[in-house]
Amino acid sequence: MATKKVGSAGRFGSRYGKTIRVxxxxxxxxxxxTHVCPYCSKQQVRRVSLGIYECRKCRAKFTGRAYTLA
Ligand SMILES: [Zn+2]
Structure with a gap:
């Protein structure tokens, strides 16, 4: 199935309505x-799991908000 305009929410098919999928x-x-690292200020921070982030540059591992970093 071709990817729709809704990107990663394409997995929901036509369910739940377009606005909420967008x-x-x-x-x-x-x-x-990637997020900006608060230690080395590089754009190298990836979300590891819920609330946990790791910088790929300086290997710092720290907490943030559940889905985004602060
Ligand atoms: Zn860093």
Missing amino acids: KIAEIEKRQRG
Whole structure:
């Protein structure tokens, strides 16, 4: 199945309505993308699991918010 405009929310098919799928796609994009490290200020921080983040540059592991870093 071709990926739709809703990105990662394409897994929901046509369920739940378009607006809410666009919103969740936006949140998931932020969640899976890289964040700025508070220690070395590089854009190298990935979310490890719920609330846990790790910098790929300086290996710092720290907590943040559940889905995004602060
Ligand atoms: Zn760092």
